[in-house]
Amino acid sequence: MSVAQPQPKVQVPDIAAQVTYAMRQMGISPIPRNYELFYEAYIGSNPKLTRELAALGSRATQDELDAIGAQYFSQHQVNMVDGAHSRIVGELESLVTLLRQEHSSLESYNKLLGETYSRITSKSASSADLLHNAISLLSDATGSKMERGKVTMDGVEAKSREMEDIRKELDEYKKIANTDSLTRLHNRRAFDDRLAAIYDSPLGRTTTTLIIADIDNFKKINDTFGHPVGDKILATVANVIKSNLRKDVFVARTGGEEFAVILEGSSSEDAMIVAERVRRSLEATPFRNSKTGVNYGPVTLSLGLCLASEGDSPQDLYQKSDVALYCAKSNGRNRSVTYEDGMKKELSKSWLLYKK
Template identity: 55%
Template sequence: MSAGAASKVQNMDTATLVLATMRRRGITGLPRNYELVYEALNASNQSLTREFESLSRFPGQDELDLLGKKHFPHHHRQTVVEGAHDKMTDEVTAMLRLLKQEQSSLESYSKLLGETSKRISAKTASSSEFLTSVLGVLSNATGDTMEKGKVVVEHMVERAREMEQVKLELDEYKRIANTDPLTRLANRRAFDETLSNLYIDKRAAMYHALIVADVDHFKKFNDAYGHPVGDRVLGIVAAVMKSAVRKDVFLARTGGEEFAIILEGTSQEATIGIAERLRRKIETTPLKNQKTGLDYGPITLSLGICMASEASGAEELYNKADIALYAAKNTGRNRYMVYKPELNEQFEKSWNLYTK
C-alpha cells in the first residue's frame, strides 16, 4: 500500500473508507467482502494488500472468493471440505470399479484354465495339433490377463496419488484455517483443540502449564493512532513471543489483544521464568514510526499463569489462568501472577462490584 493510502486509513474513519472502496470498485456488500477489503486496506497483511490491489478494477465475486479462500478460509470451510470429500469419493469409486473389473477378468481366466484342464485330461485330447491349439489359447489369455493386471496397477497407483494430493490440500487448508492471519500465530480454534488435548493423559497433565497474556492499555493505541498502529503492536508482540520461546512451544492469539502459551513438560519455576522473560522483552521493545520517528510509547504485557495440576480440565485451567491475569491487571499491570485459590475471592468481589 502506498504512503498516501496508508495515511488515509489512519486519518479517515475505517468503516467509511471500506464502504467507499467497495462502492468505487463495485464490490457486493457481503460480510466476507467487507472483511476482505478491511484487511486489505489495513495493510497488516502485505501479501493480501498486494493481491487485492492487483485484482481487476471491478473484481467479480469469483475473484474475491478466490482471494478470500486463501486468506480467510473460515468463510469457505464447508466448500473446501465438501470439495475434498467429493473428490475422495470419486477416487475411491474409481478404485472399486477397477478392482471389480480385475476380479471379473481373473474369474474369466480361472474359468478358462479349468475348462482347458478338463479338455486336456479327456482321452480324446491326444493329437499334437490339439495340444498346440490349447497352449496357444492359454498363452494369449495369460498374456492378456497379465497386461490388464499391469494397467490396473498403474491406474490404482494414479488414484492413490490423487488421494494423497487431496490429503495434502486438506492438511494445508487445516494449517491455514488454524492460523491467525495478522500475527501468523495459531488462532483460537487451534488453541481450544490443543488445550483440550492436555488432559488426555491425566498423569502427564501434571507437568503442563498455561500462560495467558494481554497487551496493557491496547485500546489507547487504537484510539490515539488508529487501527494500523494497533495491528503493528499485535504483530510486534507476536514476533517477540516467537523469539523468546522454543519453536515447539505452542503460541496463539486467542482474540483481540489476548495471547496464550501452552507449555508441556514444565515446572512452575520454569513457567514463571518464561513469563518474566516475555514481559521483559516486550517492555524493552521500541514502538516507533520508522519514517517520522514518532515514539508511540512502551508496550507492556500482563500475564496470568496456571499449572495444569491446579485444574481438572481445559476449561477450568483457562478460567484459572484468566483469574491470575485479572489479578496482574488489577495490581498495576506489566507483571505476571500465578494462580492460587485465594485469588478467586478477590476476583469474585471485583466482578460483583462491576455487575452492580
C-alpha cells in the first residue's frame, strides 16, 4: 500500500463558499440558477461551460447567464418538473374538494336520519301516513347517498391514478436532472446527495467505502487528440467502471475526468479488490480508432479509497479519499491507495498538476 511523505495539512476549501465568492466578485445575483452555473463551472464537469462563463468577464448580464443555463442545463426540463409539481398540487386540491363534498353530503344524510328518527319516535307521530312518508324519504335519501358515494369513490380512484402517473413522470424528470448526459452515470448533484445520506445514520458506515477515480494524464489526451476523442474516452471509462461493479452500486461522474463509487456492504479489503478490478480492466482496454488505426491509449486510472467510518462528515470523507488519490498520483499513477492516518495533502497548484 503506497504512502506519501507527511505534508502540512491545509484546510479543504468549501466549494459552496468558493462559488459564492466567485459570484460576488463578478457581481452576479446569488439566485439558485446562477449558483448552479458557477457550481458546474467550479467542479470542471463541463470545460466548454467553464470557458463560456469565463468569457463573460465581470459584467455578465442575467440574460447572458440564462442563455448559457438554457443551453447546458436543459431549462425545459426544469419547467417540466415545475409543471409536474403544479399538476400534482392541482390533483390534490381536486381530491380534497371531492372529499369535502362527500363529508358535507354525509353530514346532511346523518342529520336527515336524526330528524326522521325524532319524528317517528315522537308521541305526536301517530299517523300511518307520516310513517310511510318517513320511510319513503329515507329510502330515496339512502339510494341517493349510495349513488353519490359511488361517484365519489370513482372520482377518488381516478384522481389517485392521475397522481400516480404524474408521480412517475416527475420521477423520470428527476432522474434526468441527476444524470450526467455524456456518461449516463449519476452526476455531481446526485453524488452529493448520496454521500450526505451515508451520515444520516451511524449504521453501515463501517461497511461503506468511498472510491474516487481519476483518469491519468487526461489533459494530455484532450490536447493531443481533441475534446471529441476525450468525450468518447470518458464514456468508455464510465462503461468499464460500471461493468465491473454490482448493479446496485452507486457510481457517478463528479468532475471532468473524475468518477466516484460508493461501495456499501463491503470491507475495506473488499473495496480494494473492487478498485483493483476496475483499474486492471481499464488498463487492459484498447483505445484505438478502428478506421484510422490511431492508438489513444494507454488509458489508466488512479484511485483513492476511504472507509466512511474514517470520515467525520461527508466533506471529511471526500477529503480523505482525495488525499489517498493524491498519494496514488504522486507515487506513479495507475494504482489504488487506501487512506491511512498520517497521510496529508497540500492543496496547492501542485495538486492540480496531477489532475491534468
